[in-house]
Amino acid sequence: MATLSDLKISEVKLGEEHTGKWGMVIDQDICTGCQACVAACAMENNLSFVGEEDSGYGRSMHWIRIERFWEGEYPEVKMTPNQPMMCQQCGSATCEPVCPAFATVHSQAEQLNLQVYNRCVGTRYCANNCPYQVRSFNWRDYERPEPLPNQLNPDVTVRRRGVMEKCTFCIQRIHKAQDKAKSEGREVVDGEFTTACAQACPANAITFGRVDDPESMVSQLAKRSHGVKHLEELGTLPNVTYFKGG
Amino acid sequence: MSEKFSRRDFLKLAGVGAATSAILTGCGPASRYVKREPYMQMPEYNYNGQSTYYATTCRECAAGCGLIVRTVQGRAIKTEGNAGNPLNLGKTCARGQATLHGLYNPDRVQEPLKRSARGGDSTQAMDWDAAIQVVADALKNNKPEEIAFLMGMAPDHLFDLVSDLAKATGMNAPLRFGALGMFEARATLSKAAENLFGEASLPFFDVGGAQVVFSFGANFLETWLSPVSYTRGFAGLREAKTKMRGKFVQFESRMSQTGGKADEWIPLRPGTEALVALAIGKLASEIRGGAMPRAFENVDPIDAASKSGIKLETLEHLAGMFAGSNGALAIPGGPALGQSNGLAVAEAVLALNAISDNFGKPGGVYLSALAPNQSEYQRPASAQEMQEFVQKMADGKIKVLFVHGVNPLFELPTALGFGGASKSVSQIISFATFPDETAREADYVFPDHHGLESWGYQRVATGSAQPVLSGAQPVVSPYYNTRATADVLIAAAQLAGGSFASALPFKDEVEFLHGKVSALMGEVDGSISAPDLPTFMAYFQQHGGYWRNSDERVAPKAGDALNREISAEVAEFAGEGEFFFVPFVSPTLAEAGANKPWLQELPDPTTTVMWNTWVEMNPETAHELGIENDDVVRIVSEAGELEVPVYLYPAIRPDTIAIPFGQGHTAYGRYAENRGVNPADLLGQHFNEAGDLAFAGMKVKVEKTGAKKPLSRLESMMGVYGIGLGEEH
Numbered sequence: 007m008a009t010l011s012d013l014k015i016s017e018v019k020l021g022e023e024h025t026g027k028w029g030m031v032i033d034q035d036i037c038t039g040c041q042a043c044v045a046a047c048a049m050e051n052n053l054s055f056v057g058e059e060d061s062g063y064g065r066s067m068h069w070i071r072i073e074r075f076w077e078g079e080y081p082e083v084k085m086t087p088n089q090p091m092m093c094q095q096c097g098s099a100t101c102e103p104v105c106p107a108f109a110t111v112h113s114q115a116e117q118l119n120l121q122v123y124n125r126c127v128g129t130r131y132c133a134n135n136c137p138y139q140v141r142s143f144n145w146r147d148y149e150r151p152e153p154l155p156n157q158l159n160p161d162v163t164v165r166r167r168g169v170m171e172k173c174t175f176c177i178q179r180i181h182k183a184q185d186k187a188k189s190e191g192r193e194v195v196d197g198e199f200t201t202a203c204a205q206a207c208p209a210n211a212i213t214f215g216r217v218d219d220p221e222s223m224v225s226q227l228a229k230r231s232h233g234v235k236h237l238e239e240l241g242t243l244p245n246v247t248y249f250k251g252g
Numbered sequence: 253m254s255e256k257f258s259r260r261d262f263l264k265l266a267g268v269g270a271a272t273s274a275i276l277t278g279c280g281p282a283s284r285y286v287k288r289e290p291y292m293q294m295p296e297y298n299y300n301g302q303s304t305y306y307a308t309t310c311r312e313c314a315a316g317c318g319l320i321v322r323t324v325q326g327r328a329i330k331t332e333g334n335a336g337n338p339l340n341l342g343k344t345c346a347r348g349q350a351t352l353h354g355l356y357n358p359d360r361v362q363e364p365l366k367r368s369a370r371g372g373d374s375t376q377a378m379d380w381d382a383a384i385q386v387v388a389d390a391l392k393n394n395k396p397e398e399i400a401f402l403m404g405m406a407p408d409h410l411f412d413l414v415s416d417l418a419k420a421t422g423m424n425a426p427l428r429f430g431a432l433g434m435f436e437a438r439a440t441l442s443k444a445a446e447n448l449f450g451e452a453s454l455p456f457f458d459v460g461g462a463q464v465v466f467s468f469g470a471n472f473l474e475t476w477l478s479p480v481s482y483t484r485g486f487a488g489l490r491e492a493k494t495k496m497r498g499k500f501v502q503f504e505s506r507m508s509q510t511g512g513k514a515d516e517w518i519p520l521r522p523g524t525e526a527l528v529a530l531a532i533g534k535l536a537s538e539i540r541g542g543a544m545p546r547a548f549e550n551v552d553p554i555d556a557a558s559k560s561g562i563k564l565e566t567l568e569h570l571a572g573m574f575a576g577s578n579g580a581l582a583i584p585g586g587p588a589l590g591q592s593n594g595l596a597v598a599e600a601v602l603a604l605n606a607i608s609d610n611f612g613k614p615g616g617v618y619l620s621a622l623a624p625n626q627s628e629y630q631r632p633a634s635a636q637e638m639q640e641f642v643q644k645m646a647d648g649k650i651k652v653l654f655v656h657g658v659n660p661l662f663e664l665p666t667a668l669g670f671g672g673a674s675k676s677v678s679q680i681i682s683f684a685t686f687p688d689e690t691a692r693e694a695d696y697v698f699p700d701h702h703g704l705e706s707w708g709y710q711r712v713a714t715g716s717a718q719p720v721l722s723g724a725q726p727v728v729s730p731y732y733n734t735r736a737t738a739d740v741l742i743a744a745a746q747l748a749g750g751s752f753a754s755a756l757p758f759k760d761e762v763e764f765l766h767g768k769v770s771a772l773m774g775e776v777d778g779s780i781s782a783p784d785l786p787t788f789m790a791y792f793q794q795h796g797g798y799w800r801n802s803d804e805r806v807a808p809k810a811g812d813a814l815n816r817e818i819s820a821e822v823a824e825f826a827g828e829g830e831f832f833f834v835p836f837v838s839p840t841l842a843e844a845g846a847n848k849p850w851l852q853e854l855p856d857p858t859t860t861v862m863w864n865t866w867v868e869m870n871p872e873t874a875h876e877l878g879i880e881n882d883d884v885v886r887i888v889s890e891a892g893e894l895e896v897p898v899y900l901y902p903a904i905r906p907d908t909i910a911i912p913f914g915q916g917h918t919a920y921g922r923y924a925e926n927r928g929v930n931p932a933d934l935l936g937q938h939f940n941e942a943g944d945l946a947f948a949g950m951k952v953k954v955e956k957t958g959a960k961k962p963l964s965r966l967e968s969m970m971g972v973y974g975i976g977l978g979e980e981h
Contacts, residue, residue: 036491038483040345040474040479040483041854041857042343044855046344046346048349055849057853058852058862061853062963062965064966066966079902083517083903085512088512157328157352159330160301202330205332206332206343206349207343209487
């Protein structure tokens with residue numbers, strides 16, 4: 007867990023060569039936009055559904071969304087390759103320094119961007135400052151009538167009104183795998199576990215793993231020449247690599 | 253929990269020889285269910301924070317994907333794909349993920365009900381003994397030919413049970429129907445296979461092994477046949493591991509989610525698919541050289557170009573692409589088959605494969621492997637067969653109607669008149685898990701368990717090279733006072749006596765299942781084998797079913813696929829209006845997803861609309877008519893009309909409009925009710941030669957209403973068609 011003294015943001019040089027710990031590679035050429043990852047994320051992470059009106063105001067609580075844009079005009083119109091977008095777990099995250107409550111801090115151990123729900127006071131500065139627009143705010147206590155709460159994942163906190171939330175790279179799964187490996191006296195093996203979105207993806211478009219391990223699948227893939235990181239020029243050092251369409 | 257045989261003993265037994273597996277066997281016949289306990293109160297066999305995983309089969313559609321469900325203290329927490337199941341190899345679709353919102357849906361039918369008046373909300377609760385008596389009386393007191401079962405496309409074990417009952421007693425054979433099957437035009441596909449290959453079977457298209465895929469309307473990345481398997485195939489097409497990255501061309505009048513992934517999207521005029529396929533065939537044959545096959549002889553590519561609205565150069569370019577590839581594959585499906593000439597479209601497109609001679613080869617066309625306990629392909633009823641059935645109901649020839657796993661009042665086109673005909677049926681008994689439209693019109697509702705609380709199996713009809721029988725077991729104990737329909741029928745048959753009792757001489761559903769699966773025990777090529785039935789069944793549950801290890805897809809006999817006349821006639825359209833009408837199945841909701849709140853909140857993959865229905869219209873057309881985004885318009889067909897907000901969709905022909913199917917429920921729980929519209933209300937009674945509904949063969953009128961209904965979208969409206977940029981608003 008990061009302490010105040012760890013948060014010397016100014017020491018991180020923008021654009022510096024940076025290796026995170028956990029990362030993802032997403033192949034947009036094979037992503038079909040089917041929303042299985044979105045549903046899987048919602049089920050794994052106890053996301054609230056907000057209903058028609060609030061979702062119309064852009065308040066839906068998707069931690070991962072699939073972007074598609076239009077290019078050209080009929081009949082030469084094309085849909086851009088589907089782009090699953092979630093928290094990029096930036097190495098130098100723009101959301102972190104603006105939080106007055108230290109609710110969104112950097113985990114030194116996991117190199118992830120954390121969201122500490124019980125510190126969050128709901129200023130929404132972080133969402134305002136996120137260039138990827140991947141944070142969602144609990145505008146209400148959304149109803150989840152009985153017996154729906156039976157489905158809630160006991161490993162994940164249920165959030166209340168006034169709290170910001172976002173993709174955690176399924177940190178509960180990371181911890182579970184680490185605990186299991188530790189109890190068996192070994193390291194976590196690449197591919198031993200994965201995030202809910204990657205596990206569900208019928209096209210296998212999402213690969214998750216250790217980017218600091220050059221042998222891992224995700225590192226091998228990220229080396230491919232056509233990989234890009236979104237808004238890299240902002241110096242955010244994102245840990246998600248995208249392959250654009252073919 | 254049985255007194256004689258504790259769950260713990262059972263697990264010990266089941267664990268023999270499978271100690272390293274992470275998947276537990278689940279519930280044996282003697283100890284079926286794990287009790288749901290408060291988290292504070294741990295049963296002895298579980299540790300705080302530990303999960304238990306059960307293998308079962310997804311029931312959200314009929315594909316039969318294997319699931320592993322994570323449970324904690326008897327609660328189902330998360331579904332994942334079963335990595336062992338050859339059909340889905342550990343993957344799921346969005347509906348498979350959201351199946352838990354069906355299991356824990358707040359609007360399930362909680363106990364057996366007697367309805368005071370059909371269509372009303374007033375019901376009396378019954379106990380199961382009385383309910384079984386009602387079923388027994390219905391069986392006993394009517395002539396067998398006056399009893400009918402209407403069933404969904406899943407689960408197969410119940411279909412087998414009712415089929416056995418019908419065979420032994422002279423009852424009507426159960427009729428299966430599902431809106432997905434209707435929109436897939438399954439009858440047309442198998443009829444075309446019969447005409448071309450001499451075998452009525454479901455074709456299997458090896459997309460993953462192909463180099464060039466031409467899809468004529470097939471929405472194989474959405475809901476078509478087996479979407480998880482086809483999505484894996486698509487990833488294989490794209491990935492350049494051992495071959496070049498494969499190309500994909502989609503022919504359709506409205507860009508589907510599948511079409512959005514195409515390298516080339518060809519918006520042809522609806523109804524000209526057969527003509528275009530044959531013209532491409534002719535041009536490709538010219539490139540390849542040799543004698544011109546008979547099927548292409550009478551086609552004029554220039555005529556095809558003018559009728560379809562595709563430039564001749566484009567046709568030539570596509571033909572070059574098809575002829576120039578060693579791995580070209582053509583797939584017919586979706587709205588292209590749901591037209592008056594649908595059968596000709598299916599034949600023309602299937603025949604196109606003869607050019608690349610891919611029958612029974614990797615990257616080509618196969619006939620699907622039959623499931624392990626299946627002797628021939630059984631397709632669901634076509635819409636025309638449903639019409640005949642509805643006529644029988646209307647004529648008073650059906651006195652008792654049992655309904656399971658299907659919601660005809662929502663899924664069938666309103667014009668078929670199921671609602672009116674049901675008034676001539678003296679008794680309707682529904683086994684619905686959810687209070688759907690048909691259950692509301694039933695005299696009794698005897699709720700079945702949810703799929704995750706159920707035993708059973710599902711035959712994998714297509715999508716896997718290996719024959720697969722996906723097995724289902726309860727992953728949690730039933731939440732409500734529901735009962736397995738198979739158990740209800742077995743008990744009622746015993747009570748009815750005579751041939752009914754002798755047809756179903758089982759103690760319960762599990763014993764029936766064992767009888768059906770035990771024949772597989774002696775097979776040599778199976779995924780599991782065991783010397784005795786209890787061990788075999790334990791493995792069957794543990795692994796989520798049984799599959800053979802060999803590829804049993806059949807190479808179609810296609811020697812003279814091209815040596816025959818195929819009609820190049822353009823489809824006929826019913827109705828007066830100026831717009832072609834394309835209803836399509838919502839990729840996220842499908843036919844039964846509307847009551848699951850997280851499926852409602854998933855953005856549609858192409859429009860990003862949530863929680864409602866929209867009509868897609870070309871922005872140019874809309875501009876000419878003075879229609880803007882979110883304007884409510886009235887769509888009028890020869891069969892009906894409905895009002896729906898407009899979504900300006902840049903990828904649809906100017907002469908075509910499209911509406912997703914999935915919403916528009918008048919019952920089915922709080923999340924589904926009174927939300928959106930059902931395009932089935934617009935469909936008339938027109939069929940193609942194979943008996944499938946010509947659902948894409950209508951023309952409709954569009955009228956302005958002056959009302960507005962803002963659609964909830966995930967995408968921003970900012971900058972779309974100038975909105976928010978200071979000019980229009």
